[in-house]
Every structure is written in C-alpha cells, then in structure tokens.
Amino acid sequence: PMKFLFKNYYCSTFIFLGTFIASTKTFYKDTSKISKNLDIMSFTEPMSSMDKLFENLSQIFANFNSYKHIFNEPENENISKFLVIFNKLNVDDGTFIDEILSCDIKLLDIVKYIICLDEYLNSIHQFLSEVKNIYQTNEFKKIISNLYKIVDVIKQYKESINKFKYSLTNLDAKLQNQKKKKTSPNRTYILKLSKIMILKFSLSQDLLSIFNGKMIENQEEIIKICEKWKLVSINDKFYICHGDEYPGNGDFIETKIFISTQKQLNCFQNYDLKIRKLFNNYVKEMCEEGSELSEIELNIKLLYKFENIKYQLDEFVRSYEDANFYKKRVYYTEKKVWILKYLESKCNKVKQIREKVLKIGLTPNSNTEIYYKHLIFSFEKYFEILENFLIQKLNKFEKLNEEEYKQMIDTLVNWLNVSEEDARQMFADLKEGKFECEWYRSSDLKYCSILSKSITDKSTSILNACISMVMNLDSCLESLITKNEGSFNTNEIDYYRSKIFKLHEIILLKQKPSAYFYYNDQSNIENDSYKE
Known part of the structure; x- marks a missing residue:
C-alpha cells in the first residue's frame, strides 16, 4: 500500500x-535563466x-x-x-x-x-x-x-x-x-x-x-x-x-529616452549660434585677406561642422517625430501620455533649431555650395589638408566605435549577469537580427537597442558628416562640369574625380559597423546610409 x-x-x-x-x-519562452529579483x-x-x-x-x-x-x-x-x-x-x-x-x-x-x-x-x-x-x-x-x-x-x-x-x-x-x-x-x-x-x-x-x-x-x-x-x-x-514597462513600475526604457533626449537637447541649444559664428569667422577671414592655407582650413572646418550639426538635428527629428521611435518599441503607450507629449514638444523645438541652422547654411542666405566649389578649386595645392582632416575625423570615429562596442558588451554583462564571452556572442547575434535567446526579454532588447542609439550618436554623426562632405564634393563637381563653370578640360575632370574617389576609398576603408542595432519586436534595421 x-x-x-x-x-x-x-x-x-x-x-x-x-x-x-x-x-x-x-504564453512565454523559457524564463528559467532570466533574473527574477x-x-x-x-x-x-x-x-x-x-x-x-x-x-x-x-x-x-x-x-x-x-x-x-x-x-x-x-x-x-x-x-x-x-x-x-x-x-x-x-x-x-x-x-x-x-x-x-x-x-x-x-x-x-x-x-x-x-x-x-x-x-x-x-x-x-x-x-x-x-x-x-x-x-x-x-x-x-x-x-x-x-x-x-x-x-x-x-x-x-x-x-x-x-x-x-x-x-x-x-x-x-x-x-x-x-x-x-x-x-x-x-x-x-x-x-x-x-x-x-x-x-x-x-x-x-x-x-x-x-x-x-x-x-x-x-x-x-x-x-x-x-x-x-x-x-x-x-x-x-x-x-x-512586460510589467517592467508598465507605468508605475519604474520604466527604465522611458527613463533612458528622457535622459538621452535631454542630453542631446542641451547640446542642440546653441547650434544655430555656433554655425553663424563659424560662417561669420570665415567671411571675416576672407575680407581680411589672411593666408590662403588658413582660409582653406577654416573652410573645411566650417563644412564639417555644418554637416555634423545638420545630421544630428535631422537624425533627432527622424527618430522622434510623432514619437514613432518610442511607440513602435514600447507597450502601454496609451497609458504614457506624458512621454509622448514630451517627445512631441522636444521634436518641435529641434525642428525650429534645424530651420535656423539651414537658413544660415543653405540658400538663399549662405549657399554651402560656394564653399564646396572653393574647396574643389584648392585641390592642387591643399588636397592633403582635406585628406588629413577626414582621416583624423575617421580615426576619432574608429576609436569611439571601439569604445561603444565595449560599452554595449559591458552593458550586457552587467544587465544580464553573463560572461564577457557570452555577451560578445549575444551582441553579435543582435547585430545580425537574431533575437531569439533565453537570456533576455523583449524589453531587454528594446532597452539595449535604445541605449545603443544613444551611445552611438557621436560616432555616427562624425562618420555621416565625413560622408556628406565627400558626397557633396562629388555632386558639386558634377554640377560644375554640367554647367561648364570651371571650363575644365578632360585631364582636369579626371584629376578632380580621382581625388574625390580617393576620399570615398578612405571612408570605405575606415568605416566600421555601428554598435547601434534596431529592435521593434520584429526586425533589425541597421542604419548605413553610405552603403546605400
């Protein structure tokens, strides 16, 4: 018995x-290895x-x-x-x-x-x-x-x-x-x-x-x-x-977006004044008939700064306009009215700053195309100045990129309590769009995705500013040729094209995959505008 x-x-x-x-x-995949503290x-x-x-x-x-x-x-x-x-x-x-x-x-x-x-x-x-x-x-x-x-x-x-x-x-x-x-x-x-x-x-x-x-x-x-x-x-x-994303349960994703956007907005605050100051300094340099070298150096810095700032402002608006960056990723949005209103108001503010920046840097007030033309015509004497400037910026990008990858690996180690080796493999999977893993939940992925967006803003803006400069030089040269403004002969055209092509090659050699990955429950879309 x-x-x-x-x-x-x-x-x-x-x-x-x-x-x-x-x-x-x-209802759910295996949660046995998820920390439940x-x-x-x-x-x-x-x-x-x-x-x-x-x-x-x-x-x-x-x-x-x-x-x-x-x-x-x-x-x-x-x-x-x-x-x-x-x-x-x-x-x-x-x-x-x-x-x-x-x-x-x-x-x-x-x-x-x-x-x-x-x-x-x-x-x-x-x-x-x-x-x-x-x-x-x-x-x-x-x-x-x-x-x-x-x-x-x-x-x-x-x-x-x-x-x-x-x-x-x-x-x-x-x-x-x-x-x-x-x-x-x-x-x-x-x-x-x-x-x-x-x-x-x-x-x-x-x-x-x-x-x-x-x-x-x-x-x-x-x-x-x-x-x-x-x-x-x-x-x-x-x-x-997704209780950790529910209002009142200490939404770390919401907090991360708030902190990240506040930090960005503090940087954006005086961008229009910075751009205006750069343009004024350049005009002053031209009027005072300073050295040709310093004039070219100032020209390069001006164009780089303009493209860098323009990219940052464009990217902010693209990410947060209508709060889509937030809405597509986070649950219970209907209960989070404050963050949606916050993002909408900040986005409108950034649009105003962007409009001021564009008015300074683009037609009809100050056409940056003039400065790109000036740069092209300086290639024979000062091409190496531009080349070295871009290499310097791209080296900075590489260093930041390496630091950002390490920061993301460290985040996974601390957040999920895993070894560095496991974290490296997990991050490699995330970059490839492989999101099925027993270690983390959807909210973990969204947090890491939003964090990766935040920490890669600086390196991405450097890379994209360099890309924009070379792209604009390319289109400006073709415009000069089409309009016959420079009275170029065939050899001169080949020369200028070869120089710009060299700049393209430098970017391709220096370019590294970003530590940013996009997750919205279904897809991973990497932002790689240069390859497009």
Missing part, C-alpha cells in the same frame, strides 16, 4: 509539473488586471449556452404567440402577413426581446485590447485569432439586427397608419416590406447560428488556456505582461 501511495504521489507531482511547464510555454505581488499591475480579464473570459465561455433564435422568451403571452410566427420555417409571405395582422400587437413591441451580444463583444474586445501588450507564442496567437473571428461575427450580427429593426419600423409604421385610417391594407407594398424584413430576420438568425458555432468550437480551448494562465507564476506573468 505504501509503495502504491508513493507511486500515486510522484505521478501526481509529475502531472502537475508538466501542466505548469506547459502553461508557461503557452524584483519584488512582485499578485496585485502588481499589469498582472492584476490581466488576471481579471482571463477570469472574465473563462466565465463567459464556461457559462455559454447556444441561442435557439434571435429572441429571448417574453413574459407576455400575446408576444410569445407573435414570436412563434417569426420562428416558423417555410412560411409564404402572404400567410406571414395574415398572421401578423391577426395579432393585436405592434411590431415594435418585439424589439426589446431581440438578443443583444454586446456583453460578449465588450468583454472579448477588452481582453484583446489588453492582451496585445503581452508576449504571444504561436499557440496563444491562434487563440487570439479565433477570438477576433468571434468579434467579427458579433459585429456582423449587430449590423444585421440594426437593419432588421429598421425594416420592422418601416413595416410597423405602414400597418399602424392603415389601422388609423381604417382602410384595407395595400398588400403589394406590405408584402414588399415584409420580404425585406424576413430577409433581414433570416440573415440575423444565420449569423446567430454562426456565433453559436464559434463559441462552442472554441469553448474548451479558451477555458483550458485561461486555466493555464492561473498556473503561471507571478514572476513569469510579470515578464509575459
């Missing part, structure tokens, strides 16, 4: 553990709300019984008899009208007995609107897809019922009008109205049958998955629900 009891105990334990593990995997309670949001939604959904399906027809059973005996007419099958229109006329009752009196499915619609819709914020396995996605199909049928039923009510109203108005006038009914017109009404009734009845079928078809599976949810641990629920 004791052996039998032990056997039963172990079997029961294994069955429970099997169900528990299966329930976790229904947060103080989480059953009432912590968003798990508390999600628990209620699962419980409510379970009750709806558990208590469901199929509807026989689109009318509830009325207490009034006359109305009950009247509803029998509607539920008769294969009744011709003439008989139908005769039976309606024989009943001393208004057609509109039956409207309140029509079955309404709004309770199902509201409950399922509320569940679906919240469940979009939690991690979804293929199994769970299938359940969600089936729920959407049920919602679709309910909406069709609701629309059909509204048309049925409208046809009832028209028929009733005609019958009541003729009763008042005490005239014989115009059967032709009444038959026409009744046909429309019967058609709408039949369609509503068919849709109700489809609804019944969908509910019964999914009943067992929905109840089962709701039971599985109960077995998921509190910690796992927290990560499944």
